[in-house]
């Protein structure tokens with residue numbers, strides 16, 4: 001308990017400093033650490049997407065970008081504002097946990113340790129996580145136990161790889177034969193018909209031939225890792241395994257936030273979660289030949305699965321999130337944190353209680369930007385559909401059709417590249 005209080009204090013201190021330094025924060029401390037029991041000491045910081053009151057707080061429109069010398073300046077950030085309009089007013093979640101019925105159950109179906117029912121800190125965090133998922137679809141996680149030095153090392157080896165000559169990078173070229181695993185150059189990824197100004201290495205859960213039958217055929221294979229540094233594969237495989245565990249914990253929190261049993265995403269939904277990892281580089285725009293250049297590093301999209309964790313460069317603002325007033329606001333880097341956002345499968349499962357938020361990347365800085373995005377997704381063969389209790393809370397009707405996650409992913413992968 002004492003430890004949690006300390007965490008809370010340092011969390012608020014962090015927020016305080018940000019407010020004082022930048023005056024105009026988009027960051028909000030969302031919660032203290034969740035109890036050590038399985039979910040552990042995570043902090044959630046949310047990125048609100050309410051209306052921003054001042055013109056200066058908006059991200060500069062793309063057409064005016066060239067006039068902007070330095071997007072890391074504080075006045076580009078949106079101001080925190082109390083809720084202007086709530087997308088959805090259903091808030092049954094933590095209430096379900098503290099209801100007399102739930103509290104009186106010796107082995108509550110919601111959580112796996114009865115004492116958690118009375119844990120105020122846990123309930124508060126669950127409530128705040130629910131707020132973040134409902135209102136923003138984006139939040140930051142810190143206190144997650146993954147060393148900042150490891151996060152940086154992963155970005156550093158990624159950057160080193162992208163600095164290699166093109167011929168070297170081509171040795172792990174992504175092709176249909178490689179199961180769409182490996183290196184893609186700038187302009188090979190497309191979003192909504194437009195070339196994206198990023199290069200990347202795409203990695204996926206390895207798939208053996210025959211696994212999942214025809215469903216997974218286009219993605220069968222194992223990952224293509226760079227040869228230099230020689231520990232690239234070991235480093236990344238370790239990192240991915242840590243992120244998978246962390247994502248699983250956050251999904252336990254999200255399950256509680258929705259008012260579901262803590263292990264709601266285990267079993268046939270995400271007991272055997274498929275993961276995707278994209279190591280991404282966004283060149284300085286003037287380094288891209290003019291005839292090839294577009295104005296977007298990655299076009300506006302939502303992510304495909306349950307939850308995304310982005311490890312982004314510390315000092316470049318480039319990831320932009322659409323707020324509820326249809327303005328783009330920066331998900332400004334906070335060193336040592338992951339920027340998290342929810343994906344399409346969580347929307348379907350929750351019958352829209354949680355919605356994925358549009359985001360895009362524009363590297364308007366004078367520096368090459370690296371980010372490593374980890375996507376925690378459903379079981380490859382999961383048939384995801386609105387669960388009954390979420391349907392009941394949203395008028396009783398399923399708003400989305402059943403989606404087989406693997407089909408959703410394959411359909412995206414087959415249309416995402418010009419090769």
Ligand SMILES: N=C(N)NCCCC[C@H](N)C(=O)O
Pocket residue numbers: 189190191192276298299301302303304375412416
């Ligand atoms: N796994 C994820 N989320 N990848 C996002 C890649 C960028 C968007 C993609 N071209 C698209 O059009 O969806």
Ligand SMILES: O=C(O)CCC(=O)C(=O)O
Pocket residue numbers: 278280298303310312319359360361371372373
């Ligand atoms: O580079 C980033 O910050 C985010 C990338 C992203 O949104 C994606 O790959 O889905």
Ligand SMILES: [Fe+2]
Pocket residue numbers: 301302303308359
């Ligand atoms: Fe994304």
